[in-house]
Amino acid sequence: MKLKTFLTRIRPRTWVIAGVVVVALAGGGVYWFVIAAPASSATAEVAPTTVAASLETMEQTVASSGTLAAAVQEDVSFSVSGTVTAVNVQAGTVVAAGDVLATVDTLTVDSALLTAKATLASAEAKLSDSEDASDGSDSDLAQIAANGASVTVAQTAVTDAEADVAAAVLTAPVAGLVTAATVEVGDVISGSGSSGSSGSAAGSTTGATTTTTASSAAFTIVGTDSWQIDLAVGETDIADVSVADQVELSLDDGTAFFGTVTEVGLLPSTTSGAVTYPVVVTVTGTPDGLFDGIAVTASIVYERRTDVLTVASSAVTTTGDTTTVTTLDDDGNEVETPVTVGETVGNLTEIVDGLEEGDEVVVTVFTPAGGTNDSGTDTGEFPSGGMPGGGTGEMPTDMQAPTGTGN
Incomplete structure (x- = not known):
């Protein structure tokens, strides 16, 4: 065939x-x-072993991640006008609170202070004269009141002028790292008054000097001893998060540290259909090795219980309404023991009733035979x-x- x-x-x-x-x-x-x-398949090898029921700490957590940022960041600027006469720091300089950053000449503010003091003296003299000449009439009393108000206004002007003289020396309001310094000696500063912001944006040029405007800060100082992380928590988990919850934090290199929830946002944001709420975590203490902008993994602990009796979850068997574990009697024989279980976290299950600490529980380990x-x-x-x-x-x-x- x-x-x-x-x-x-x-x-x-x-x-x-x-x-x-x-x-x-x-x-x-x-x-x-x-x-x-x-x-060819072979029956999995069954390797029974025993572990003792033990007291553990059980945590319920919400996981998230964010970026580390300095909790303190100050934009510092001159509030008075003048020509910069000295710049004492540059980007990268570490400063303490009160350190001098830069100064401007005081010609203008000194003149304003002298004028304010002269005005105050004149107002005080008028008040004194009106009080001496008063016969108690309504008109004289009205004049005294008006002169008194002038004195108050003049005194306020003197106080402001004195503050401007002091503001000619710009100091660091907080300790930290100078991350930006945008003024140079010879720059003409156009002060921003009480707003406290100024900048070094390009302005008009007169001779060899540049008049800066109030478009950016003269210096930026970032604190190095206080950090925070902005997290986004999903709508299904946000109800579990509260202010003062402890947070376990870690970096990619394994560095671990702690923080506390200091703010839970009420207004959600939606990205690609996912709804999240903002949560701010403040780092506890001043751990080493932290830098602005590094990624942080966070576990917000919303429940923690200590001394919880637990066994390995693989030792627990539930059939219908009955939950049991296998224990050993005094002769080493296996005995099915009914238990009442509570929470299961990770590979541990809480035993509410039926066991005591130290009881040996049989755990069966299955090893596939290839x-x-x-x-x-x-x-x-x-x-x-x-x-x-x-x-x-x-x-x-x-x-x-x-x-x-x-x-």
Whole structure:
């Protein structure tokens, strides 16, 4: 019988061959059909062991992540006008609160102070004269009141002028790192008054000096001893988060430290359909190795209980309404013991009733036993070097399985 005739008589389902290599000669070519046999399976090894019920600390947490930022960042600027006469710091300088950053000349503010004092003296003299000349009439009393008000206004002007003189020396309001210094000696500062902001944006040039405007701060100081992280917490978790919750924080390099929730936002934001709420965490203390802008992983602890009796969750079996663990009696025999369970956190389950600390509980560990071929794996691949005879691996036309159902 020819090979083609023999093959066409085989039912189609017999083409499913496991662990068989069929070699067909057709037109001088050798064709391989390989259907790998599945790896032999063996029953998993069961390795029972015992662990003691123990007291643990159980936590319920909400996970999030954010970026570390300095809790203190101050933009510092001159509030008075004048020409910069000294700049004592530059970007990268570490300063203490009260350190002098820069100064401007005091010609203008000194003149304003002298004028204010002269005005005050004149107002006080008028008040004194009106009081001496008063006969108690309503008009005289009204004049005295008016002169008294003038004295008050003049005194306020003197106080403001004295403050401007002091403001000619710009000092650091907080300790930290100077991250920006935008003024130079010779710059003409156009003070911003009580707003306290000024800048070094390009302005008009007169001779060799530049008049700066109030578009940016003269200095920026970032605190290095106080940090915070802005987190985004999902709408399903935000109800669990409260101000004063402790937060476990970590960096990518494994550095761990702690913080406290100091603010929980009430207004959500939506990004790609996900609703989140802002949560601000303030770092506790001054841990080393913190820098502005580094990524932080956060676990907000909204519940923590200590001395909770627990066993490995794999030791607990629940069937219907009954939950049990397997313990050992005095003779080492296994005994099914009913228990009442509480929370499950990670791989630990709380035991509310039925066990005591130190009770030995059986835990069964399943280790899959792998059946392999000589090489350790069943790859189902063709032998090394490809198909013998230069064949393509496709079944020749005259060897195709019949399309009929066959019986």
